[in-house]
Amino acid sequence: MRRVLLAVALTMAPALANAQEPVRLYAAGSLRAALTEVSEAFTRDQGPKVAATFGASGLLRERIEKGEPAEVFASADLQHPTTLMKAGKAGPVTLFVRNQLCALAQPGHSVTPATLLDRMLDPATRLGSSTPKNDPSGDYTWVMFEKAEKLKPGSFKTLDAKALKLVGAADSPQAPAGRTVYGWLMAEKKADLFITYCTNAILAAKDAPGLQIVSIPEALAVGADYGMAVLKGARPDAGQLAMYILSPAGQQILARHGFTPVALPM
Secondary structure (H helix, E strand, C coil): CHHHHHHHHHHHCCCCCCCCCCEEEEEEHHHHHHHHHHHHHHHHHHCCCEEEEEECHHHHHHHHHCCCCCCEEEECCCHHHHHHHHCCCECCCEEEEEEEEEEEECCCCCCCCCCHHHHHHCCCCCEEEECCCCCHHHHHHHHHHHHHHHHCCCHHHHHHHHCEEEECCCCCCCCCCCCCHHHHHHHCCCCCEEEEEHHHHHHHHHHCCCCEEEECCCCCCCEEEEEEEEECCCCHHHHHHHHHHHCHHHHHHHHHCCCEECCCCC
16 A cells, blocks of 8 residues: 555656645644654655645545645545545545544543543533534544443433534634643633543643543444545655655654554565
């Protein structure tokens, strides 16, 4: 698959492309810290600079569909890059890293993995989430709600109705400079519990000391498969960036940021 990514980038490259322009990377917001470091390492090791745009994967896909000049799309799911591939706008999609859902809880909020579902269902608990369809984090959260339904009938209707979609929409509030959106929202007391990726939870807890990170119990656990594709019209440097993300150097950086690597190629 790594050779396919590079071959696609080579065959799609415009003949008169300016190789001095940065590689245009569009990536899921949860990848901001990790792929910023990967991009810096790529530039240091191989030369080309990277101009990265981060945001909710669904919203980024829509921007690409409208003609924005992305070259590599790193999504928090497989569906959005696959949609672009089926539309002829991207090459093959490859799984490049995995994540998990966790819960963030306010300091002093009594919750453990064993009591998490009860706390989520409690009418007094304000439950924060991302926005389904726009942001895969929201989609994964609603899959968790479906699992909750199997454990406690009626749970899905309750959770679907009460979840506060605080991030992932086009008009969602943006965190102040230097803050993580989840740490900021929790510091502002916008929710008592927040379902997000474990990698986001780690960053939020550093940003807002005192926040608790609660593991999702196995019966509710949802994994997140991240997919990457090289876009139509991409230059060879874009294929090289995709390869670098899949390389041992790129995968080790992702692992240091809490992601689960899927490729440590030769």
